[in-house]
Amino acid sequence: MDRTTKDNNYTHISVMKNEVLEIARGAFENKVNPIMVDCTLGFAGHTLAALQEFNNLSVIGIDRDLEIKPFIEKKLETYSNRFTFQNDDFSQIEKYTKNADFILFDLGVSSMQIDNPERGFSYMADGALDMRMNRNANLDAKEIVNVYSFDQLRALFAENGEKSAAAVAKNIVEFREKNEITSTSQLVQITDQSVPRFGKTGHSAKRVFQALRIEVNDELTQLENALYSASKLLNPGGRLAVIDYHSLEAEIVKRVFRDLSADKTPKSVPKIENSDSSFKMLKALKPTDDEIKNNSRAKSAHIRVLERL
Ligand SMILES: C[S@@+](CC[C@H](N)C(=O)[O-])C[C@H]1O[C@@H](n2cnc3c(N)ncnc32)[C@H](O)[C@@H]1O
Structure with a gap:
């Protein structure tokens, strides 16, 4: 699969795209018209791949950065009947859907944000000290x-x-x-x-x-709140997947997933299979060596998945 997309002279590589599609495939089993929420739409690399791969899929894309709008409208033009964009914080996910089969978070900043010195995210280029993902913040x-x-x-x-x-x-x-x-x-x-x-x-x-x-960007509070909100929206068999890039993100994802999948049945109550928790954690995955060679951003990535039973 082609992992590089050239749009508006801009080169973008989505991290762990194949793994994301496989995790989504599992979440969409037996679903006629599955719903995906891409909570970190960015340059829509994951969303485009999912729309191409799954014919009956609808996607709600959320991003707090309004500057992506013209790029993604052009990029997803063909899919406008199956895609909607919401410019908001991902912690507000419950405003935009009552349920979902696959919810994706690909954390951090996009290369489009890092590569623009005006946004101030990069120490490699001179620019204003800004770093706001949402320029109205x-x-x-x-x-x-x-x-x-x-x-x-x-x-x-x-x-x-x-x-x-x-x-x-x-x-x-x-x-x-x-x-x-x-x-x-x-x-x-x-x-x-x-x-x-x-x-x-x-x-x-x-x-x-x-x-x-x-x-x-208040990233860690946003993340914790968003994971709890997103988990409430998952349909049975649905999956919540998070790609994290550093230990502070990873700690939050692991803690929330552990909490949600913990056995909360009192010891005195007899156990019935699958009744003691509505979620289970799947094994975390890392990018292949090949991907890391081609995309340095993937180096520290992990994808962690929570499945609604
Ligand atoms: C790593 S990029 C996503 C790249 C995307 N998966 C792709 O394949 O093109 C992360 C995006 O998430 C957005 N983002 C980060 N935190 C957010 C939050 N709390 N609410 C909404 N969007 C957020 C950023 O503005 C950025 O565009």
């Missing part, structure tokens, strides 16, 4: 960096695994006493000077940018 990265206290900044970076969190926070506070911090390159200058490089792989700004992005 109030909080941006510039405000966090210039307003949060030393303690707040240190805690934020440390929670995201930055070992030099205190040094980065201290240098941010010193820098902003002289000049407001407005660009990604100013922040990279600060992380370069704060994070020792010895023996380390990766960029000095990697964890700091990730921490800011998560904070700006």
Whole structure:
């Protein structure tokens, strides 16, 4: 299967596309007109593949980034009778359907967002310190960096695994006493000077940018709320699949899935098969070596699946 889509001169590769289709196939067994909700529509790579693969499938695509609208309208033109777009936070999923057979989350930012320096997600290019997935949101990265206290900044970076969190926070506070911090390159200058490089792989700004992005977009709270809401919508046999990319996301997905699939029957009640929980977790999958070779974004990905019994 072709994993690369060229649209509007833009190259996009959807992570674990084949695995997503196989998981969906299992969820659509015996369903005449299945419903999928793509909670992170992005450049619609997964949605397009699903619409092509399953003839009677309808898809509701949700994304908080309105800028994708013209691209996906063009890309999914042929499928307009089976596809609707909702510009919202995925935690609002219950507004858009009463039930679903397959619900997909492909977390984080899209390459379309990262590759546009104006959006401020990338430490590889100079741009404004923005990082809002929804450009109408109030909080941006510039405000966090210039307003949060030393303690707040240190805690934020440390929670995201930055070992030099205190040094980065201290240098941010010193820098902003002289000049407001407005660009990604100013922040990279600060992380370069704060994070020792010895023996380390990766960029000095990697964890700091990730921490800011998560904070700006309230990603972890959104995710936890959305998973509980989505689980309530699954039809029997339906599946909820999440592609996560780092440990903070993975911890939430594992915790919520464990909670939902836990045996909640009191010990005194005799067990009847499948009656003690309405969900089971399937085995998590990782991308193939081949996919990782072709798409560095897939390197840290896992897909985790919860099935409604
Ligand atoms: C990794 S991309 C999805 C790529 C997509 N699966 C594809 O194949 O083209 C993630 C998308 O989810 C969106 N997103 C992230 N968090 C969201 C949230 N809380 N609510 C709605 N959309 C969100 C981002 O704006 C981004 O467009």
